[in-house]
Amino acid sequence: MNPTGNSVRQLLSGNEAIALGAWEAGVRYASAYPGTPSTEILPALAQYAGVRAEWASNEKVALDAAVGASFAGARALAVMKHVGVNVAADSLMTLSYTGVGAGLVLVSADDPGAFSSQNEQDNRHYARFGKFPCLEPSDSQEAKEFTRLAFELSELFDTPVMLRSTTRISHSKSGVEVSMPDAPREFESLPPFERHPRKYVMIPAHARLRHPEVEARLKGLAVYAETCALNRVDWGDRRVGVICNGVAYQYAREVLAGFSFLKLGMTYPLPAGLIRDFAAEVETLVVIEELDPFIEEYVRSLGLDVIGKIGDEFFPWTGELSLARVREGALQAGLPVASLDSAAQSADAALAIPPRPPALCPGCPHRSVYFNLRKLKMLVAGDIGCYAIGVLPPFEEMDMLISMGASIGMAHGAKQAGCPDKVVATIGDSTFFHAGLSELASTIYNRGVTCTMILDNGTTAMTGGQDNPATGVTLQGETTQVIDIEATVRAMGVEHLWVVDALDVRGVEAAIKEATAIEDRPTVIVVNGACVFTPQFRRRPVVTVDRETCNGCGFCFRVGCPAILKSDELGAKTKRPKAQIDPLLCTGCTVCLQVCPRKAMYQTA
């Protein structure tokens, strides 16, 4: 640690730094729906005394709750991944009209490269679309500072502010000056709600009055952008001037070290004067940014000549940037940068290296579901969660997946349109409460005939195990009402409902057969089985293969369990390797034992 005054330098992830910045800004209420790469922000914030931090059932609910807190006079934070903003967009676009009470910041954590997402949309467009400011930090220190500043900006201009992070900012760790913790923050109680119906109640007559305010605000923000500390010029060699933002700045300042930089911390609205002045001082102007040419289009609209991704496509429109991609682009554009020496780039001796595709964990309750759906040749509409692995070998049993909750609507539409296949929707517990409830209501209402399987593993697994309305625990650890999925579905009027144990392979099969045999009304199967990462999960005695009985048929490999390996011994007739089980990985779920046609597996006591 390097103490400087009363602060220490700590290694924090961008997400931890955003939480710290929000706390330093005096945020009182925060809400989020978990989603990579944004998930860690709320758990970090939930630890600070005096802050109310919650998991919402979806991103729109998270933003709506933050809006209510802000109108009531409390600084509020809403956090979501990029595609989550699509869910919240209905509220967001009109929030721009109402403006805020106390400061309101929306964190959008984008995922260039789509490491853990269904697309890699560039959410800076939302800032332009909704006419509110967008701030983009380029490391953890800035993530903290920009978050704090975002709250000030929100109140100064009566606007929501979007803090846009990316996977590389959220999940990288770098040094942050952290002040020694003061005494626990004590909030004064809020005064009674100040009523401003013409500002907060967006009936058409009021909305028409607010719109000119939005346009005026945007002009004020554009003036602010010209001189604010968020945007900064670092003069160097003026042969090349680079305009960049976010993590692109970090790549650019290494590859183009020594040249001049206009580093934009606020990427909407953009500062026309600052850009023009910078361009006038440099010989060659370059824009380096990830994904869409958001800054570049604006720079071109000012009539400036620029090297970027439009036209010559020196830099890519898709995927994450990297040192290598920035270097390649700069070299192609003829900029004076060094190439890596050839030895470093040389191709190495060829060796076929087996890939490591993701797999369902040993003991995963989703295994029996996709094993059976494949066996029964169902058409499967999937959803967002670990169970998306059902599309990969050995299951290859998912036919559509597009967004949170969509499985139920897609299955319904396919069937209503006359699809002859038997159609099943599969959706997890957290995803069901996110957007599945309203989709199921629509299926029931419209006399739908699909089967919906709700895979309740007791957690929001893919993002690392967050609680949700079905788990009975809040983000801050309080015990709360468990919303019973079976009772909910029954109350919605579904009469044909099965509740099965995920680890009972034949029970799951029977339920699917019975449910899909009913062709004139909607059916639901609730599949219960704890995720292996939850405290509810119980390890059982491991399964062992009896090598004498195993004949190497390979059937057990089709359950896709990482604990089942090929042994060195071949079956006499099959000439294929017999199975063996890694006792360290096996959880004793017995799915393999239940499907083994030779009954060659047993559970050791």
Next chain:
Amino acid sequence: MNQGTVNFLFVGVGGQGILTASDIAAEVGLQAGYDAKKSEVHGFSQRGGVVESHVRWGQDVGAPLAEKGTVDYLIATETLEAARWIEWLRPGGMVLVNEQRIVPMSVTVGDAEYPPDADILTVVRARTDDLRMVPGLATAERLGNPRLANTVLLGVLSTRLDVPPETWLEVVERRVPPKYVELNRQAFWEGRRLAEDV
């Protein structure tokens, strides 16, 4: 090419503790007075997929990820992964390989084969002579807990860097649960001993 930056790349399989090991290396850098950054890349599975984590030390580190061909220390917690990532190594850089095989699902289902160690090492040696095979898992098991393997590797790595072992231990102790501090201390010194037995 590194402009005074030291680049580490930790690679292995999800669930092996790569993120903690690389966190420790980054914190050691910061504690030793460097600017340090750390960044991981992994797909959407918690377990069984490939994990890579970059750590960079320097006076002023820009990018959180190193560039292919510039890694000074490649630390593979699984043998096959050393070959998968070897192109990231600077020619002549150091490779540390934990002697442990984790068979990918693609091999189990019969789509691919796990190459023999000799082939893996040929690929590695084509890029560097500075290769250390470390019986990390065996050493950890001897100490009573397979999860100590990465601390053994960090012990070996520490002998190659100009940072006192006490700094490494301080960070390791901060990062592991109190009841495992003593075991990790032992594992770290085992690693340092292994490094000396050339």
